Amino acid sequence: MIEVKEITKRFGLKKVLKGVSFTANKGEITCLIGINGVGKTTVLNAIMNLTPIQSGEILIDGEKISKNSYEKITFIPDAITMLPQMTIGESMQFMKDFYKSWNQARAKELLDFFKLKEEEKISSLSKGNTAKVNLLLGLALDVDYLLMDEPFSGIDIFSREQIADVFTSHLVEDRGVIITTHEINDIEHLIDKVVLLDEGIVIKEFNAEEVRETEGRSVVDVMREVYKR
Amino acid sequence: MNVIFNKRDPVYVQVVRHFKEQIATGGFEPGQEIPSRRELASRLKINPNTAQRAYKEMEEEGLIFTEGNNPSKVTRDEQKIQAVRGELISEAIDSFVESIRPIRVPLEEVIGLLKEKYEKER
Numbered sequence: 001m002i003e004v005k006e007i008t009k010r011f012g013l014k015k016v017l018k019g020v021s022f023t024a025n026k027g028e029i030t031c032l033i034g035i036n037g038v039g040k041t042t043v044l045n046a047i048m049n050l051t052p053i054q055s056g057e058i059l060i061d062g063e064k065i066s067k068n069s070y071e072k073i074t075f076i077p078d079a080i081t082m083l084p085q086m087t088i089g090e091s092m093q094f095m096k097d098f099y100k101s102w103n104q105a106r107a108k109e110l111l112d113f114f115k116l117k118e119e120e121k122i123s124s125l126s127k128g129n130t131a132k133v134n135l136l137l138g139l140a141l142d143v144d145y146l147l148m149d150e151p152f153s154g155i156d157i158f159s160r161e162q163i164a165d166v167f168t169s170h171l172v173e174d175r176g177v178i179i180t181t182h183e184i185n186d187i188e189h190l191i192d193k194v195v196l197l198d199e200g201i202v203i204k205e206f207n208a209e210e211v212r213e214t215e216g217r218s219v220v221d222v223m224r225e226v227y228k229r
Numbered sequence: 230m231n232v233i234f235n236k237r238d239p240v241y242v243q244v245v246r247h248f249k250e251q252i253a254t255g256g257f258e259p260g261q262e263i264p265s266r267r268e269l270a271s272r273l274k275i276n277p278n279t280a281q282r283a284y285k286e287m288e289e290e291g292l293i294f295t296e297g298n299n300p301s302k303v304t305r306d307e308q309k310i311q312a313v314r315g316e317l318i319s320e321a322i323d324s325f326v327e328s329i330r331p332i333r334v335p336l337e338e339v340i341g342l343l344k345e346k347y348e349k350e351r
Contacts, residue, residue, distance in 0.1 A: 029276065168270045168277065189240055189275050209239050209279060218236035 001025050002047060002073075002145060002176065007056030009042055016042050018200035019056065026144060026176040029167060029190060033181060033223065034197035040180035041078075043197070044147045047178075048075045060145065071101060073145040076138035078153060080130050082122055088133055089118030095137050107140035110171060114162060128159025135163060145176040152181055160186050188219050196226055230264075230272050240275050244283035248292060252303060253314040259305040263293060 002024040009017040016039045024030035034040050045051040047058055049065045058065050060072055082091040088111070096102045111118065114132040125133065135151060152160050166172060167190050181187070184194075188208065196204040204226050208219050215222075232247045234240055251257040263269075266284055270277040284301065287293045291309050295301040304310065329339060 028278065165271070165274060168274050170267055170271075188236055189234055189279075192276060192278055209241065209282070212237060213239040213242070216237050220236065 001059075001061060002178070003059040003062075004043065004047065005057050005059070007043075007046055007058065008054045009039070009046060009051065010054055016200055017046070017053070020197070020200070020202055021056075022195045022202050022205050024145075024176055024178050024193065027174040028192035029172075029177045029179065030193040030195060031179050031181060031184065031187070031191040032195050032197060033184060035227070036182055038197045039200055040197060041149050044075060044149055044178065044180060047147060048073065050075070072143055073147065074101075074138050074141045074143045076135060076146065076148045076151065078150040080122065080134040080137075082133075082137070084121070084123035086122050087118060088116055088120050088122065088136075091122065091133065091137060092118070092140070095140065099141055101142040103140050103142045106142075106171065107136060110136040110139055110166075113166065113169070113171065126156075126159075128155040128162075131155050131159060132163065135166070139166065139171060143175070145178070146172070148177065148179045150180055150182075152183060152186065157186075164190060184219055184223070191219075194219055194222070196223065198227065230269075232273055234275075240279045241282040241286060244269075244273065244275070244280065245286050245290075245292075248283075248287060249313050249317060252292060252310055253317050257303045259303055259307075259310065261303045262300045263303060265300060 004023070005021050006019045007017055007021075008015065008019055020039070020043060022030075032040050032043060042051060046053050047060075047065070049069065060069050063069075082094065086094070092104075092107050095107075096104060114129070114136060116129060116132060116136070120129075122130065122133065131151065135148070138146060138148070151163055155163075164187055167177070167187075179187075179191075191208055194204075194206055194208055195202055204222065206222065211217050211219070211222055230247075232243065234243050248257070248263075257263070264272065266280045267277055269275075269283075270280040273280070284293065288295065288301070291306065292304055292313065293301045294304060334342075
C-alpha cells in the first residue's frame with residue numbers, strides 16, 4: 001500500500017500541496033483527479049522522491065521512501081523520455097541495461113498487445129503510438145506499483161481504448177496503479193478508487209463501485225457536485 | 230460477449246444481470262464453463278476486482294459453481310434456472326407497467342396493443 005500522509009509542498013511562496021492524504025492499494029487502480037494545475041503531478045513526483053516535500057510523510061508498504069523504493073515502484077511521465085532517433089527496440093534495450101527489474105518477455109508481449117514493431121523509430125510514431133511506447137517501457141518493469149501521469153491525455157480515441165484495455169489485462173496483473181487524469185469518461189469502469197484533488201487538498205476519496213451501489217451515482221456525478229462548490 | 234454498461238449502477242450488478250439474461254435465455258447452457266475472472270475483465274473491459282465481485286455474488290446466489298481448482302460453471306439446477314427466468318420476467322413486467330401506467334390507458338386496450346405488438350415483433 002502507498003500511504004500519503006499530510007504532505008505539503010511549496011514552490012516559492014505558492015503552496016501547491018496543503019496537506020494531501022490518501023492511500024492506494026496493491027491490486028487496485030487509484031485515480032487522482034483534478035482540474036489542471038492542482039498538483040497531481042507534484043503528488044506523483046513526491047511519491048517518487050523526485051521533489052522534496054516540506055512536511056508530511058509517504059510510506060510504501062509501511063516503509064519510508066528511499067532509494068530502495070525504486071525496486072518497488074516506477075513513474076511513467078506524460079511524455080516519452082527516449083531520444084527521437086532511437087527505435088523502439090533500442091529504447092527497450094536501454095531500459096534493460098538500466099533497470100534490473102526489466103522483464104523482456106512482458107515487454108515483447110506489450111509490443112504485440114499494442115501492435116508495435118521494434119524497428120520503428122520514435123520520431124516516426126503517431127502521438128498515440130508514442131504514448132503506448134512510453135507506457136510499455138514502464139509496464140515492462142517488474143515493480144509492485146506504477147504511477148502514470150496523464151496516460152490518456154492528448155491522444156486519439158482508439159489509442160485511449162487500447163491503453164485502457166491494458167488495465168483490464170494480465171499485463172497489469174495485481175499491481176497497484178495510480179493514474180492522474182482530468183478526463184474520466186473512458187475509464188470510469190476500470191478504476192477502483194477515486195481521489196479528488198482541488199486547491200492542494202483532497203476534497204473527496206471514495207470507491208467507485210461503492211458510490212454507485214450506495215448512492216446510485218456515477219463518478220462524474222460526484223465530481224460535478226464536488227467541483228461546483 | 231458485449232455489454233453496454235450504464236454509469237450509475239454498480240458494474241458488478243450489471244455483470245450479474247448479464248449472466249442472468251444469458252442463463253434464462255439459454256445463451257449459457259447449464260453446466261457450461263464460464264471465463265476466468267481475468268478473461269471476463271478483459272472481454273468486458275472492466276476492473277478485475279469488479280469481475281471477482283460479480284463471480285462471488287453469483288456463486289452465493291447459486292448461479293455458478295466451482296469444483297476445486299476447475300473453471301467455474303453455470304448452474305445445472307433447473308429450479309434455479311427457472312427462478313432466474315421468473316425474476317427477469319417479473320422485472321420486465323414491472324418496468325413496463327411503471328412506464329405505461331402514467332399514460333392512463335385502459336387495461337383492455339393495453340392488452341390488445343401488447344398482443345398485437347408482441348406477435349408482430351417476433
